[in-house]
Every structure is written in structure tokens, then in C-alpha cells.
Amino acid sequence: MNILIVDDDAVDRKLIKRALSTTTHFHNIVEVASVTEGLDASLVSHFDIILLDCNMPEVDGIEMLIEMRAKPNLGNTAIIMISSSDDSPLALDCIEAGAQDFLPKSDISIRDLNKSIMYAKKRFETEQRMHESYLTAKHMAECDTLTGLSNRYHFEETVKEMIGREGSKSNSMALLALDIDNFKHINDTLGHDVGDDVLKEVVVRIKRVLSRHERFARLGGDEFAVMMSQVRNADEVNLLSSRMLTQFQDPMVINDKIVNCSISIGSAVFPSDASRFHELLKCADIAMYHSKQNGKNQFSCYKPYYQTEFNRRFNIQNEIKNIIKEETFRLFYQPIYSTQTETIVGFEALIRWPEMDEMFTPDEFIPVAEECGLISELGKWIISTAVQQVALWRENFKLSLTIAVNISPVQLQDKNLLPHLIDTVKKNGVPSDSITLEITETALFKDSEKITETLRQLSQHGFKIALDDFGMGYSSIAHLIEYPIDIVKLDRSMQSFVDDGCKRYKVLESLAYMLNKLDLTIVAEGIETESQSSLCKQLNLDYKQGFLLSRPLPVDQIDAMLASPSLS
Known part of the structure; x- marks a missing residue:
């Protein structure tokens, strides 16, 4: 057993050594005369027991005790405080500071010293186990178990x-x-x-x-x-x-x-x-x-205005679930015209927020519906409502009208999309090839096998697939070949030509030629001027839509439009 004696009184150290040497246990004893020497010695060697005098010049023993207990694993040493005084408050102070026992020098005898050493060692071993348990619990309370980071x-x-x-x-x-x-x-x-x-x-x-x-x-x-x-x-x-x-x-x-x-x-x-x-x-x-x-x-x-944006999105998220449940969203319909006959051939269904005190645009609430997992439910309502409405128009006005609905990339990953579409067209007696599903290229950028398979199945069941906003940002011709695309909707930016000789016009002319060669149906969006409308016929584009022809309108105004003699 390695024992360190820290006491400035040489006579007391000698008495302690004599008491230790008369025991049957082998002791390796080191003695020092100050706290500084004691701390240095504890750094060099491991001691099973430190016998530490409470009162010494310069630095007292309690300060060494506190410093030892601040080390990892409590310093790995049991400490018995010794003092020429048998004052009870002093003994309590030593125990509270981390000592395992307190022994007045007047009580140092072979029997008492051995007993104190034995008890101190056992107490310290128990305290160490408790301390390790505390550190484990503390680590679990403060640490993320997967990554090891702070929680x-x-x-x-x-x-x-x-x-x-x-x-x-x-x-x-x-x-x-x-x-x-x-x-x-x-x-x-x-x-x-x-x-x-x-x-x-x-x-x-x-x-x-x-x-x-x-x-x-x-x-x-x-x-x-x-x-x-x-x-x-x-x-x-x-x-x-x-x-x-x-x-x-x-x-x-x-x-x-x-x-x-x-x-x-x-x-x-x-x-x-x-x-x-x-x-x-x-x-x-x-x-x-x-x-x-x-x-x-x-x-x-x-930035402070981000808070306003966040609050708007929060308000949308709070409202949107109830609105879907109550089915109070509105659908407006924008007519799609034949370029050659100038007659209405179908409509694009466009969702609108209900008439409320605070109104939000589709660009605001559609992304929120996607984030909070409600877009599929909202999409089903749009499909059901739009297909039911076009069925009524086809029946009432004896016209072979089509209806286009926008499909989110999230919906394309929903296994219930195809069954819902099949059930809806069957229930309303509408042929599947009169339903156009508009997707953006962002859905194809995900390169998901699930999305690809969904598009193929939709096409196999007769639904038309339209690639929306083509020509805006990055547009890949490969998508026209790799996916079952039937219709290409040219983004409104493509119509912003200056004259017949400008680069934009030449790009549009070449694009129209290529799409026609690929036997793809072409729809020009964003037609706002007569010259843009005339260009559609000049470039042999199939269909057109835009504010020049008609803004998105509610059902009653579409009814009046279809009933008008000028339609024919």
C-alpha cells in the first residue's frame, strides 16, 4: 500500500510512520512537509491513502483536499485528515470538503490508524462508484447518444x-x-x-x-x-x-x-x-x-422582415387543415384556346384561397401544404372538383372539353394518386385522355424511380402528361425523350420577343419546330398581346392561354361564357 504523509511537523510525521511500520501490512511511505510538495508527489506517483494535516503554513491541508477532489475521478486517492485539534466543526468541514475520515493526532495509534485507513479506502471506493454513476447520468442528460454532441x-x-x-x-x-x-x-x-x-x-x-x-x-x-x-x-x-x-x-x-x-x-x-x-x-x-x-x-x-414572412406561413399552416376539411377552397378555370379555330378546347383548374379577411396566393400556401404533408389531400380535392366540373360542362354544353390540373412532386410519390384518378374519371364518366396532369421539371430533377414509375402508369391509363413552364431556367430536352410527356407548355417568358429577327424569336421558332417534329402538343402560356397571339398560329403552336384571351374565372362566369352564342 502506497501512503503519502503531508505534515509540516517532522515529529508528527515520525510518530505516524512508526505506527504504520508496526502493522502487518507492507507500506511504501512517502513523507513531505508542505501542500505544494504533496501535490507534486501525487502527480509523480499514485497513493492509496494520503494522511493530510489540516493546519500548515502558507497553504493549509483543506485547500489541498479541495484541489485533489477537483481532479478527474476525485484524484483516485482516499484522504484522511489529521489535526492536533479534535474540534468537531473542523472535522465536519473536512468531511464536507471530501475527506473520508478525520483523525485527531492524539488518537493516532496502531489500532485506530489501521481502522481509519481500512474504512477510508472502502468509503472512497464507494464514493468513486457513486461519482462514476453521477458522471454517466450527467453525460446521458447532456449528451446526444447518436452523435455524441451536446443535446x-x-x-x-x-x-x-x-x-x-x-x-x-x-x-x-x-x-x-x-x-x-x-x-x-x-x-x-x-x-x-x-x-x-x-x-x-x-x-x-x-x-x-x-x-x-x-x-x-x-x-x-x-x-x-x-x-x-x-x-x-x-x-x-x-x-x-x-x-x-x-x-x-x-x-x-x-x-x-x-x-x-x-x-x-x-x-x-x-x-x-x-x-x-x-x-x-x-x-x-x-x-x-x-x-x-x-x-x-x-x-x-x-432580418426583422423574415418574422413577418414566418408569421404569414404560420397563419397559413394553422388555417389550411380546416379549410381542406371544410372544402372551402375555390377553383378558378382559365380557358385554353385552339390556335387554329380560336375556340375553347378546355380549361386549366387553378386553386384559390377562400374569401376570408386574410388572403394568400397559391405561391404562398401550396409550398406550406407540401411541407406540412397536406398537399396530397388538397390535390385529391382539386382533382375531384375539377373532374366533376368538366363532366358537367361536357354534359350541359355537349362539348369535348379537357381539364388540366397541376400535380406536385409530392403527389407523384403518393401511391394513392393513380387509384384516385381512375376512380374519379370512372365515377364522373369522363375519358381519362381528357384529363391533363401538369408537372414542372423540378419533379423530374428528383430522379426518383417512384416518380418515373408513377408517370408511366398514369400514361398507360390514358392520362395526358404536360410539362409545365418549359423554357424557364434550366430545361432539359432529355426529359422530353425519357418521360411519357404528351404536352409541352411554353413558359410565358418565351413569348417576350421583340421582332422576327431577335434571338428570342429564333429560339422560340426552333423550339416549336423541334416539338412539332417530336409529335408533342404545344401550349403557349402568358398570351397578353395580339402579336403574341398571331405568332402562335405562325409557329404552328396547337393551343394558347393568357390574359388576352381570358383570365382565370369562377364557375358561373365560365358557364356564361360557354353558353354564349359567340363561342361557336
Whole structure:
């Protein structure tokens, strides 16, 4: 047994050594005369017991006791405090500071010293086990088990402490909220095991660009946060955000599967944006939502008007479920005209918010319906209502009218879309080839086998597939070949020509020629002038729609239009 005696009185040290040497146990005894020497000795060697004098010059024994207990594993040593005094309050102070026993020097005898050593060792072993259990529980309470990062509770407490410590200083702090883009899709298509591995890989990549000064936490699900201290200007926040985004340029390889993953980031600065943790996190979250709404895979710094945008989206989300349930959305119908005969051949169904005090546009509420998982239910209502309406018009006016409805990429991944369409046309006695399903190229960019298969099945059942907004941004000719596209709707920007000799006109002319050669039906959108209307016939485009011909109208005005003698 290794024993360290720390006592400035040489006579007392000699008495203690004599008492120890008369026991049957072998003792390796080291003696020092000061706390400083005792601390140095404990760094060099491990001691099973330290016999520590309470009162010594310069630094007393209780200070050494406190310092030892502040070390990892409580210093790994049982400590018996010894004193020339047998004062009970002093003994209690020593026990409260972490000693395992208190022994007056007047009681030091072979029997009492051995008993104290034996009891002290056992008590310390028990205390160590309790301390380890506490540390384990503390780690579980503060740490995210999957990633090893701080959890929400620990991060919040840490940031509050930082705010309290740094709040009076001139340096700012920045909180960054991070969210994995389309993480639900990863979980749904590849499984939660792959999703967990993606979360761990995200942590690895983000840690590459963090320094030891940043606090990194997983708040829950696919939400993470980073706290930056001593931020001097916005450029530092932007630089770190850019470095994080760069880490996701290369795809992940998870269980031999290639996973393309990106993140959206929002930041808020203390104290200019908010002075409390929850307010700061709220601002960072709002900025992060702004990044998602603007295309994802980017970062945004909080601006006050983002709060207004967020509140609008929140109001939409609160209202939309009840509106769907009550079926109070409205459908307007924009006529589609034959270029050759100038007669109405069909309509595009366009959804509108109900007549309420606060109104929202489709560009606002459709993305919210997609995010909160209500787009499929809303889409079913649109399909049912539009098909039922065109069936009435076909019956009442004896016209072979068509109806076009817009289909979200989310709907194309819904296994109930095709059965619902088949059931709806059958119930209303409408041929499936009179129903046009309009999709945008963003749906095809997902390159999902499920979407591809859904489009093929829809086409096989006779439904027409229209590629909407063609010519806007990136348009791939390959999509016209690879997918069962029947109709191409030219984006309104394509009609913005200047004269017959301009480049835009030549592009439109060449595009119309190519589409005709591919036997695709062409619809020109956004016709607003007579010259644009005439050009449709000149370029042999099949159909046209736009404000020059008619704005989207409610059912009663369409009824009046179809009943008008001028229609024929």
C-alpha cells in the first residue's frame, strides 16, 4: 500500500510512520512537509491513502483536499485528515470538503490508524462508484447518444452561461441553426438506419470547419446548432456558414449507397437580434426557414422582415387543415384556346384561397401544404372538383372539353394518386385522355424511380402528361425523350420577343419546330398581346392561354361564357 504523509511537523510525521511500520501490512511511505510538495508527489506517483494535516503554513491541508477532489475521478486517492485539534466543526468541514475520515493526532495509534485507513479506502471506493454513476447520468442528460454532441438542454444551459458571461462585453456572439434538407425523404426511401448514419456523417463534416471556440449541438431530429463567441463582424459568420455548405458538395457513401445531402443555415447575432437564448434561437430558426424557402442549400442572416414572412406561413399552416376539411377552397378555370379555330378546347383548374379577411396566393400556401404533408389531400380535392366540373360542362354544353390540373412532386410519390384518378374519371364518366396532369421539371430533377414509375402508369391509363413552364431556367430536352410527356407548355417568358429577327424569336421558332417534329402538343402560356397571339398560329403552336384571351374565372362566369352564342 502506497501512503503519502503531508505534515509540516517532522515529529508528527515520525510518530505516524512508526505506527504504520508496526502493522502487518507492507507500506511504501512517502513523507513531505508542505501542500505544494504533496501535490507534486501525487502527480509523480499514485497513493492509496494520503494522511493530510489540516493546519500548515502558507497553504493549509483543506485547500489541498479541495484541489485533489477537483481532479478527474476525485484524484483516485482516499484522504484522511489529521489535526492536533479534535474540534468537531473542523472535522465536519473536512468531511464536507471530501475527506473520508478525520483523525485527531492524539488518537493516532496502531489500532485506530489501521481502522481509519481500512474504512477510508472502502468509503472512497464507494464514493468513486457513486461519482462514476453521477458522471454517466450527467453525460446521458447532456449528451446526444447518436452523435455524441451536446443535446438541446446542455446547449441551452451553455449558451445562457455564455450570454451571462459575455453579455457585458463588447464582443458579439452568433447562433447558427442548421437543418438537413429533405431528411424525411432520406429516412422514408433509404430507412432510418441510413438516416442515422447520415446524421453522424453530417456531424463529422461540420466538425471539420469548427474551432474549439464554437459550441456544437444536436437539438433534435435533423436540427443542429452552433454557437460562435467573440464575433467581430458578420463576415466571420458568413465565412463559417460558407465553409459548412462547402462540406456537402461531395455526396455521402452510406452502406454502399450514394446519398446527396445538403443543409440550410440561418444565423442570429447577440445582442443586436436578440438578448435571450430562446429569442436568439427563434431568430436563427426563422432565418434558416428563409434559406429553405429560397431553394435550400444556402444560409441567411436574420432580418426583422423574415418574422413577418414566418408569421404569414404560420397563419397559413394553422388555417389550411380546416379549410381542406371544410372544402372551402375555390377553383378558378382559365380557358385554353385552339390556335387554329380560336375556340375553347378546355380549361386549366387553378386553386384559390377562400374569401376570408386574410388572403394568400397559391405561391404562398401550396409550398406550406407540401411541407406540412397536406398537399396530397388538397390535390385529391382539386382533382375531384375539377373532374366533376368538366363532366358537367361536357354534359350541359355537349362539348369535348379537357381539364388540366397541376400535380406536385409530392403527389407523384403518393401511391394513392393513380387509384384516385381512375376512380374519379370512372365515377364522373369522363375519358381519362381528357384529363391533363401538369408537372414542372423540378419533379423530374428528383430522379426518383417512384416518380418515373408513377408517370408511366398514369400514361398507360390514358392520362395526358404536360410539362409545365418549359423554357424557364434550366430545361432539359432529355426529359422530353425519357418521360411519357404528351404536352409541352411554353413558359410565358418565351413569348417576350421583340421582332422576327431577335434571338428570342429564333429560339422560340426552333423550339416549336423541334416539338412539332417530336409529335408533342404545344401550349403557349402568358398570351397578353395580339402579336403574341398571331405568332402562335405562325409557329404552328396547337393551343394558347393568357390574359388576352381570358383570365382565370369562377364557375358561373365560365358557364356564361360557354353558353354564349359567340363561342361557336
